[in-house]
Amino acid sequence: MTELSERCARLDQMDYFEILMVERSAAPADIKKAFYRESRTYHPDRFFHLDNKELKDQVHDLYKRVTEAYYVLRDDAKRRQYTANISGPERAQKLRFTESSEAETRAASKRQVEEQIGVHPKGRQFYQTGAADADAGRWASAERNLKMALTYEPANTRYKEKLAEVQKVLLEESRKQGDAFKIR
Known part of the structure; x- marks a missing residue:
């Protein structure tokens, strides 16, 4: 339980690679394995019996971030965008992949396609x-x-x-x- 508390305390400073405990160069299969490992370990259903509401909330937050990390890192375009974001000077503000980040990624992909051939x-x-x-x-x-x-x-x-x-x-x-x- 202390490991859980320590991880949750650092959650806001960790990027998705750190949350899944994989290298930035990890293959998609390794990311998937890491997600399943972390998901099994920290799934909220495993902690339903606890009376400590604060601990349950920590588990829920960690599981949510594990799922979020997998959602971003399994998609090549999102992963590229995310890696570029956390490698830059605004790392602390870009640790979470937000809806605006997703919209940015979609717009960049669309622009790339449009530049290749056209819109209509x-x-x-x-x-x-x-x-x-x-x-x-x-x-x-x-x-x-x-x-x-x-x-x-x-x-x-x-x-x-x-x-x-x-x-x-x-x-x-x-x-x-x-x-x-x-x-x-």
Whole structure:
């Protein structure tokens, strides 16, 4: 019981890795094992018979943090965000993964996906078709599809850059054809 009291006293200074007693580099399987070990040890149902309400509350708080730690560390994106947070200068304020942290992680993932391809489904579809046309050397078709993608997402820089590449090739081809006509 003294170990429990000591852990609970330090709970607000411990990060999730310390709570589960694993290294930061721990594999997902090790995190899962640690969660099950801690969960079995500190599950509130194991302490139902105690009369000491303060001790029961400590067990409940510790179990809640063990569950919270597992919830964050088992998810790669949340784990990356959390590890970055606790490695920074604001470690003390970032020990708990809050709803705002989760929203931050979701927003970062969404931004990453959007930056890769785009936000609008039709825009992405036209962009992908246009990129495939460009890869196959169908430049006019690529230009049409990329212009259509830009109608859905006019501010998308990736779409604009790809269209500029295609238009540059089209311009070079038309110059070559113009030169071929002049030679005859």
